[in-house]
Amino acid sequence: MSQSITTGQLARRVVNREKTLILDVRNTDEFDDWKIEGDSIEVMNEPYFNLLDGVGPVAEKLNKDQEIIVVCAKGNSSKMVAELMGEEGFTNVYDLEGGMKAWSEHLEPVKLADLDGGGSLYQFVRLGKGCLSYMIVSENEASVIDANRMTDIYEKFAEEKGVTVKHSIDTHLHADHISGGRQLADNTGGTYHLPSKDAEGVTFNYAPLEEGSNITVGSTTVKVQPIYSPGHTMGSTSLIIDDQYLLTGDILFVKSIGRPDLAGKAEDWVGDLRDTLYNRYKKLSDDLVVLPAHYSFVEELTDDGSVKARLGDLYQRNSGLQVDDENEFRKMVTENLPPQPNEYENIRQTNMGKMNPEDEKQREMEIGPNRCAVHG
Amino acid sequence: MEAAKVLDAKGMACPMPVVKTKKAIDEIESGDILEVHATDKGAKSDLAAWAKSGGHELMEEAEEDDVLKFWIKKA
Numbered sequence: 001m002s003q004s005i006t007t008g009q010l011a012r013r014v015v016n017r018e019k020t021l022i023l024d025v026r027n028t029d030e031f032d033d034w035k036i037e038g039d040s041i042e043v044m045n046e047p048y049f050n051l052l053d054g055v056g057p058v059a060e061k062l063n064k065d066q067e068i069i070v071v072c073a074k075g076n077s078s079k080m081v082a083e084l085m086g087e088e089g090f091t092n093v094y095d096l097e098g099g100m101k102a103w104s105e106h107l108e109p110v111k112l113a114d115l116d117g118g119g120s121l122y123q124f125v126r127l128g129k130g131c132l133s134y135m136i137v138s139e140n141e142a143s144v145i146d147a148n149r150m151t152d153i154y155e156k157f158a159e160e161k162g163v164t165v166k167h168s169i170d171t172h173l174h175a176d177h178i179s180g181g182r183q184l185a186d187n188t189g190g191t192y193h194l195p196s197k198d199a200e201g202v203t204f205n206y207a208p209l210e211e212g213s214n215i216t217v218g219s220t221t222v223k224v225q226p227i228y229s230p231g232h233t234m235g236s237t238s239l240i241i242d243d244q245y246l247l248t249g250d251i252l253f254v255k256s257i258g259r260p261d262l263a264g265k266a267e268d269w270v271g272d273l274r275d276t277l278y279n280r281y282k283k284l285s286d287d288l289v290v291l292p293a294h295y296s297f298v299e300e301l302t303d304d305g306s307v308k309a310r311l312g313d314l315y316q317r318n319s320g321l322q323v324d325d326e327n328e329f330r331k332m333v334t335e336n337l338p339p340q341p342n343e344y345e346n347i348r349q350t351n352m353g354k355m356n357p358e359d360e361k362q363r364e365m366e367i368g369p370n371r372c373a374v375h376g
Numbered sequence: 377m378e379a380a381k382v383l384d385a386k387g388m389a390c391p392m393p394v395v396k397t398k399k400a401i402d403e404i405e406s407g408d409i410l411e412v413h414a415t416d417k418g419a420k421s422d423l424a425a426w427a428k429s430g431g432h433e434l435m436e437e438a439e440e441d442d443v444l445k446f447w448i449k450k451a
Contacts, residue, residue, distance in 0.1 A: 050429060052394075077391040
């Protein structure tokens with residue numbers, strides 16, 4: 001008899017730092033490219049096809065009574081391996097339902113704060129991909145920022161809170177994941193906001209996200225003040241919420257900074273990126289809490305499972321903010337960049353409405369890690 | 377390419393294409409070629425990795441009308 005664990009149960013373990021052993025049975029190339037990570041997670045790899053003649057290769061390394069969670073690409077091979085292990089006397093084996101495909105789509109909501117004017121701010125952590133999105137809830141309204149493709153998750157969350165999503169905002173045209181922003185606005189009858197400089201050639205209607213034009217959420221005003229902060233994309237715009245939270249999009253992360261090359265404009269935009277990071281943000285209060293659109297390393301998760309950091313602290317310890325020499329900075333963000341995200345150009349075309357791939361294709365396009373950052 | 381055996385694994389989801397391929401390879405002689413037809417996209421990387429781990433040679437692969445075709449020479 002086989003037992004399963006859901007992506008939600010596994011996500012709680014990562015966030016709560018519960019000791020967990022994962023046996024990933026995908027082939028090693030895929031495992032090396034992208035795997036489940038966490039402070040408390042130990043993960044080993046043995047492709048399922050090496051276990052068809054017997055589970056010997058893993059039996060040597062594991063105790064028969066220890067808890068093991070078997071993971072594969074879609075959830076079928078892991079079930080088979082869990083059953084094979086059960087037949088060999090392993091008593092505590094689970095398979096992850098839906099495999100890495102489901103893990104890639106799981107969003108774990110974490111409450112960040114109660115806002116001054118009433119209402120709350122939530123961060124949605126996509127543990128399988130490192131994407132962060134946000135929901136502001138105030139009175140009976142909500143606004144979602146940098147929504148992922150799985151819009152049903154935000155809609156369900158809003159329904160549970162008894163609020164309607166009035167605004168859906170993208171801080172920039174994303175290249176590493178397919179935005180759910182437009183779809184979410186369509187589904188909820190809300191307005192979709194996108195910086196106009198990133199909207200050149202888009203095939204849909206949008207409300208331009210502009211510096212100085214506040215967006216009000218709820219009857220108690222939560223001020224959302226867009227700050228034009230080019231660099232990652234030409235139109236990248238940061239948001240300040242409640243004078244306390246700085247949503248940086250892909251410009252500034254906790255341990256790294258945004259890469260300027262995903263629209264093929266590294267040389268052109270490196271100056272903008274530098275100006276944003278070394279001048280514009282520097283003029284803001286050190287006490288702002290930076291809330292980025294991504295994280296790269298699982299160590300960036302704080303104790304409550306959220307990803308955040310004080311702006312002043314980042315000026316002390318984020319390696320991307322320590323490069324005083326302009327030429328050195330230019331070199332860092334234009335040379336030695338990590339590989340570009342899977343299908344990033346097609347993802348941009350999709351986010352511009354120029355491509356409309358089927359659901360399954362969209363899923364495939366997003367598989368793999370996000371690579372939006374430059375690590376200094 | 378002259379195949380000793382053709383395996384139809386179309387419509388099968390992971391892990392079945394590899395499970396069936398393994399069985400079919402057991403039924404042919406060393407040096408013979410097995411031709412596999414599959415539709416599961418994951419078969420592409422999995423069959424290549426499986427063949428490599430077993431010492432078999434993936435001679436050729438092709439895609440025709442959404443059908444992935446592989447020619448594997450048994451070690």
